[in-house]
Amino acid sequence: MNDLTLIPAHKLARMIKERETSSLEVVNAYLHKIDKYNFQLNAICTLDKENARQRAFLADEATSRGESWGILHGVPITIKDAFETAGLRTTAGYKRLKDYIPAQDATVVQRLRAAGAIIIGKSNLAKLSSDFQSTNDLFERVNNPWNLDYTAGGSSGGSAVAVATGMAPLEIGDDIGGSMRQPAHFCGVYSLKPTDRRISTAGHIPEVPGQPKCIRHILTPGCFARSIEDLQLWFSISLGTDSRQPNLAPVPLDTPSNKSLQNLKIAWTDSWKEIPVALEIQAAIKSFVNNLAQAGASTENWSPEKFDLGEILKFYNLLVAQSMGHAKPWEVDDLWQVLPFMFREATQGDKTLRNLSNLSQLLPSLLNPNPKKYFEVLTERDRIIAQMDEALENWDVWLCPVATCTAFTHSAKGAAIDVDGRKIPYLLASGAYTMPFAFTGHPVVAIPIGQDDTGLPIGIQVVGKRWREMELLSIARQLVSVTKGFQIPPLVYTP
Secondary structure, three states: OOOHHHOOHHHHHHHHHOOOOOHHHHHHHHHHHHHHHHHHHOOEEEEOHHHHHHHHHHHHHHHHOOOOOOOOOOOEEEEEOOEOEOOEOOOOOOHHHOOOOOOOOOHHHHHHHHOOOEEEEEEOOOHHHOOOOOOOOOOOOOEEOOEEEEEOOOOOHHHHHHHHOOOOOEEEEEEOOOOOHHHHHHHOOEEEEOOOOOOOOOOEOOOOOOOOOOOOOOOEEEEEEOOHHHHHHHHHHHOOOEOOEOOOOOOOOOOOOOOOHHHOEEEEOOOEOOEOOOHHHHHHHHHHHHHHHHOOOEEEEOOOOOOOHHHHHHHHHHHHHHHHOOOOOOOHHHHHHHHHHHHHHHHOOOHHHHHHHOHHHHHHHHHOOOHHHHHHHHHHHHHHHHHHHHHHOOOOEEEEEOOOOOOOEOOOOOOOEEEOOEEEOHHHHHHOOOHHHHHHOOOEEEEEEEEOOOOOEEEEEEEOOOOOHHHHHHHHHHHHOOOOOOOOOOOOOOO
16 A cells, blocks of 8 residues: 555554654644645644654664664544543634633543653534534544545544544544434444443543533543444543543553454344434445354344333433533523524424424423432433343444435535435434443444445444443454455545
């Protein structure tokens, strides 16, 4: 392969270490790719060219002396603009932070730097990571590299596009309801959402600097990559307790069983009865499962008996509303943006489905969070987590759709999405299949499994057991063996 920007991060690290290429050559290749394509995609919102080149020069000098900064020595990466980067602008797409220069890295950023990675820029996102499209008040919207008229998803749309197009070999993102899994599905890349409270969120926005720590559940940093091996590498680097976030679970890195595909028990679902999924996605999932069965895996069409989607979505929405209520200062502009969104969400789309995501009832919780209601929701969450743990005990993984649809055209936030001629409410179209696993905190890997008739990517969620990320990633590597793997978007051409 001639294009350095399409080589996985773990291979780039080996090539730099063995002096098959230099860090400066790799950094320049990525900066060239950004210069060539970003003006159409708007995936990267802040660049740090000169500092990146200087760090690459120093990395090469260290290599020549036989020294190594770490496992990602000299490898360039980008960071979602929701994570603080010392000395480099961090905005979260929020006007109040347009000139914010943090003094300290977010913990996950610091750990990547300590592993030798070089930050070349920040990726574009939804304002304060709060939408399934990546638009905000500061930068142009992020476009999908498979079709510029379509959204890349959100809130980590810029992250997914950067990895898909070779602007970065891997990216830190975050997930509070599907913010990594949906963009991975829309853009055709891999992503990992770890178990809740597994990876430190210290230095993540929101909360807006100066606000109290409000989001203590369901939010987790994660990673985008073009290979499962890179997800494994990122997770091993980022894992660990953090004095800045003492409520992290001190669970050590698990040891995978390394089961063969023939020894796996795989549950799968192509559509939940409450929320219809596009027929092309269902067909892709059935084809994928058939390939797994032919390869020797044991598969079964299954859903947990006690899985009440309406109940889970209700409690998820209440928990998000209670958590986000004080994560940033409320302003008049916020109300003028929230009210039209809530009106569209409450009035557009199938009436039966709207009852599952009735956001109008959440406005009181957003404007005036209630501690008693918050604790009641957490109590219900404990019950549902226990039910999910028990249900997954007999399976190695559970395969589910990521969303009801493939990428859709750029739309107003809250506008209903057409799925096979049926109008699906906006949040349900993208989040109905991702929010439940954010709520229960189970780890999920998203992998690409095909394309629809228009060429847009189709992904699938691979849901694992809590605290067993390395086992989940090991299984995901087995599953990928029956797919075509990562495919380069048509916008990007190798030299």
